Structure formats: structure tokens, C-alpha cells
Amino acid sequence: MSFLDRLFRREPESFEDLRKRASVVRSAELGSPPFPRPVSGKEARAALERSRARRAAANGT
Amino acid sequence: MLPWPGEVLEERAGEIAVAFAALLTRQAAWRHRRVETISVLSHELVRRHVSVDFTVPLEHREEIRLSDTEWIVPLAFLAKRLLVHFDLRAEDETSVPLLRSDEAQQIARELLYVMLDLDTEQAVEEDVGPLIEWILAATAKDGPDVAAAVDELQERLGPLPGFAAAAEWLTGGFLLCAVLTDVSRRRVLKFAYDEPLGMPGRSLHFYDAPGCTEAASYHAEVEVPDELRARSIELVDDPSGAVLATGARDADRPAIHYSAPAGTRLQPILTVRYGAERARFLIPAAVVAWVIALVLALPYLFADLPALATSGGPAITILLSSSAVFSGLVLRSGEHPLVRLMLARYRLWLVVATIAAVVAGAALAFRASEGTLLLTWGIGAVAAVLSAGILTIEAARAPAAAKR
Numbered sequence: 167m168s169f170l171d172r173l174f175r176r177e178p179e180s181f182e183d184l185r186k187r188a189s190v191v192r193s194a195e196l197g198s199p200p201f202p203r204p205v206s207g208k209e210a211r212a213a214l215e216r217s218r219a220r221r222a223a224a225n226g227t
Numbered sequence: 228m229l230p231w232p233g234e235v236l237e238e239r240a241g242e243i244a245v246a247f248a249a250l251l252t253r254q255a256a257w258r259h260r261r262v263e264t265i266s267v268l269s270h271e272l273v274r275r276h277v278s279v280d281f282t283v284p285l286e287h288r289e290e291i292r293l294s295d296t297e298w299i300v301p302l303a304f305l306a307k308r309l310l311v312h313f314d315l316r317a318e319d320e321t322s323v324p325l326l327r328s329d330e331a332q333q334i335a336r337e338l339l340y341v342m343l344d345l346d347t348e349q350a351v352e353e354d355v356g357p358l359i360e361w362i363l364a365a366t367a368k369d370g371p372d373v374a375a376a377v378d379e380l381q382e383r384l385g386p387l388p389g390f391a392a393a394a395e396w397l398t399g400g401f402l403l404c405a406v407l408t409d410v411s412r413r414r415v416l417k418f419a420y421d422e423p424l425g426m427p428g429r430s431l432h433f434y435d436a437p438g439c440t441e442a443a444s445y446h447a448e449v450e451v452p453d454e455l456r457a458r459s460i461e462l463v464d465d466p467s468g469a470v471l472a473t474g475a476r477d478a479d480r481p482a483i484h485y486s487a488p489a490g491t492r493l494q495p496i497l498t499v500r501y502g503a504e505r506a507r508f509l510i511p512a513a514v515v516a517w518v519i520a521l522v523l524a525l526p527y528l529f530a531d532l533p534a535l536a537t538s539g540g541p542a543i544t545i546l547l548s549s550s551a552v553f554s555g556l557v558l559r560s561g562e563h564p565l566v567r568l569m570l571a572r573y574r575l576w577l578v579v580a581t582i583a584a585v586v587a588g589a590a591l592a593f594r595a596s597e598g599t600l601l602l603t604w605g606i607g608a609v610a611a612v613l614s615a616g617i618l619t620i621e622a623a624r625a626p627a628a629a630k631r
Binding site for chain 1: 241244245246248249251252253254256273275277286287290303304305306308310337340341342343344345348350351352353356388389392393395396399400420422423424428431432433434435436437438440441463465468492493494496498
């Protein structure tokens with residue numbers, strides 16, 4: 167039976183079987199990072215200002 | 228003294244990062260549609276064309292402004308590796324400038340600080356400064372070490388989900404940022420690059436589709452080489468195997484459409500199974516193989532082969548040799564490399580039938596002994612019938628008329 171399967175190239179049925187047959191063509195793009203939540207511009211601006219203040223303090227300026 | 232271009236970006240990087248933090252955490256909210264077209268260039272190479280249709284939200288246009296006439300827009304996130312044959316164009320096919328990777332790093336640095344501060348206000352610059360510089364300079368192979376350092380930071384400061392996500396992202400990749408002269412309207416930008424195929428199956432290819440969740444609507448098309456059809460196309464979540472979308476069967480330009488639900492975490496891949504068209508090669512090959520099979524099997528069953536060797540040997544030999552000419556008509560050159568690869572095993576069966584005919588003809592021409600004649604013709608007939616049968620079954624299974 168397996169000889170006939172090979173002879174006529176009967177396709178494996180499960181996705182796992184299919185995945186074993188070929189590698190994925192990896193895109194030059196990466197998927198989105200799993201950010202936990204959307205960030206608003208207001209939150210981001212406040213975070214930037216806090217961060218800049220901390221960095222300025224650490225650098226003694 | 229007016230600032231030079233590099234100095235302008237340095238000054239504006241923080242403002243741009245503020246907008247990027249909002250835009251990159253809600254990509255589907257401002258990217259309307261993403262269309263990917265995969266062209267199979269050979270059995271080793273595909274070219275991916277991506278078009279991104281977007282509108283920069285009004286509230287972030289000022290933040291992403293670099294100068295009076297330039298705005299920075301994050302288009303995609305690319306792996307830190309050599310891009311081959313990369314091209315970025317606007318709607319009218321004019322070239323669009325890109326930030327260099329070191330320029331994009333200035334924005335990425337500020338983005339990392341923003342994401343860290345959103346997670347915690349307890350970070351100490353002496354600790355995180357070197358880590359952020361390491362992340363920006365890292366390559367993909369540094370990923371585990373960087374991840375361990377980020378984990379260590381999380382042990383000290385508590386969970387940093389936004390920073391950890393951005394850090395993982397920026398360790399292996401960089402932001403593809405377009406420099407546009409107009410963001411006051413809806414825009415469509417197109418970029419393209421080549422990708423090596425790695426180790427594809429003979430007829431089954433898997434194409435990564437990470438951009439599937441980065442726009443409100445995702446379309447993917449595959450440009451199938453001439454003489455081939457896409458027997459099936461599916462968008463599948465790789466870890467779970469769940470089918471997300473299915474396209475038309477036996478199409479020469481199969482397409483998929485998918486809209487990911489908000490917040491979905493997927494690792495989508497396009498699964499494409501190719502098949503050779505029935506009429507182009509398989510039917511002619513099956514016909515030639517059957518002719519050879521009949522020419523060998525009928526005399527073997529009903530004729531006196533040793534007598535034919537003395538009376539009609541030369542004529543029969545010419546007849547059998549002509550089958551090699553017919554086979555040659557089917558064995559063409561100048562095909563698409565993927566077509567050649569897919570037809571290779573069918574061609575092998577046709578070659579088997581042709582060799583059987585030539586050997587049988589040679590046995591007659593050289594007046595081989597009776598035993599050799601019977602053995603040669605018997606084996607040849609069986610081989611030719613087997614070849615013809617396989618080619619017929621494959622032709623019956625192969626895709627037929629064009630469908631879209």
C-alpha cells in the first residue's frame with residue numbers, strides 16, 4: 167500500500183504531515199510584536215517626557 | 228546656522244517615537260489594506276510585492292513631521308539581514324526615500340524608552356541605557372542573550388510587557404520608515420524584495436505571511452508560473468494548523484482575503500500546492516507512452532519476434548526509434564525552473580518508455596537470440612505499459628482548464 171501511495175503521490179492529510187515536507191519561506195518582514203495594549207499619543211508623550219527627565223538627571227544635565 | 232538633515236532627525240526622534248508608539252500598537256486602525264503578491268521566480272527564489280494602503284491619523288501628523296515637507300511613516304518591520312532587490316515606490320511608481328537603519332535606530336531608541344516608561348517609572352538609566360544600546364546593535368543570534376537580560380530586568384522591576392515586546396522585536400529587526408512629502412491624504416506605498424525559497428517541497432510551498440494582522444484587511448495573491456496551477460491555497464495559523472482562509476482551487480492567480488479580529492496573535496503562513504497543467508505536458512506524454520506501449524506489447528503477445536528479426540527487423544527498428552523522436556518533442560527546454568522541477572518525475576517515466584522502445588528495436592536490429600528478444604520485448608512492454616498507466620493517472624488527476 168505504501169508503495170502505491172508513493173507511486174501515485176497520495177498526499178498526506180494532516181497539516182503536521184504537510185509541514186514536514188517543506189520548510190517555510192521566511193519573509194524579510196517580521197510579525198508585529200505582541201504589545202499588551204494600544205498606547206495613546208497622550209500616554210506616549212507623558213512617558214517620553216518622564217524618560218527624558220530621568221535621562222537628563224542621570225547624565226547630570 | 229541651520230541644522231543638517233542628521234541633526235534634524237536627532238531632534239525630532241522623540242516626537243516621532245511618540246507617534247510610533249501609538250501607530251505600532253494599533254496598526255490595523257490606520258492601515259486600511261495590505262496586499263501581498265508572491266511571484267515564483269524559480270524553484271529557489273520568490274519575489275514578494277507588498278502594497279500598504281493607509282491614512283496617518285490627524286492627531287499624529289505633526290509628531291511624525293521631520294521638516295516642513297517631510298514626514299516619517301513606519302511601513303513594516305524588517306529582519307536584520309541583507310535585503311535583495313529591494314524597491315519602495317509611491318502610487319505613481321516614483322521612488323520613495325527610506326530612512327537608513329542607523330537613522331531608524333534613533334527613533335527605535337526613543338521608542339524603547341517610551342515603552343519602558345509606560346511599563347515602569349522605576350527604571351534606572353545606568354541599567355537600561357546599555358541594554359537599550361545592546362538591543363539596537365544586536366543581531367538575530369544575540370536574541371537569547373538579550374532576552375535573558377530583559378528577563379533579568381523584569382525580575383528586578385516587575386513585568387515589562389511592552390518593553391519586552393519591543394526589545395524582542397528590535398533585537399532581530401528594524402523599522403522600515405518611508406520619508407513622505409504628503410500625509411494629508413490616504414496613501415498607498417508599494418515595496419518589493421526577493422526571498423530565497425530554502426527547502427520547498429516539490430509541489431508544496433509555504434510562504435510566511437506575518438503582515439496578515441497588520442492591516443484591517445489582508446489580501447494575498449500568488450503569481451503562478453505558466454503551465455502550472457495552484458491546486459489549493461490556504462492561509463493557516465502555523466502553530467495550531469487552523470485554516471484562516473481558503474482560496475479558489477486550480478487557479479493560475481490564486482488569492483486569499485482575510486481580516487484578522489482585533490488583538491489576534493497568529494503566525495500565519497500561506498500554503499500553496501502547485502500542479503502541472505494536464506494539457507501542456509501530461510496528456511501528450513501519456514499518448515506517446517501508450518503508443519510505445521502498444522508498439523511493444525502487441526508484437527510481444529501476437530507476433531513471432533525471432534522471425535521479425537530476419538524479415539522486418541530494419542523497418543521495425545526505424546518505427547521504434549521514431550518513438551524517441553516523439554518523446555523528444557515532449558521533452559522541451561526553456562521552461563520555468565519550477566515547471567521543470569515538477570515535471571521531472573513524469574519525464575522520467577516517459578524516458579523509461581522511450582528507452583524500452585529503443586532497446587527493443589536494437590535487439591531486433593542486432594538479431595539478438597530468441598531468449599534475449601523475448602526478455603527485452605517483454606520487459607520493455609511491461610515498462611512502457613507501466614509508464615503509460617502512471618502518466619495517464621497523473622494526467623487525469625492534474626488541473627485542467629484555467630479558472631480564476
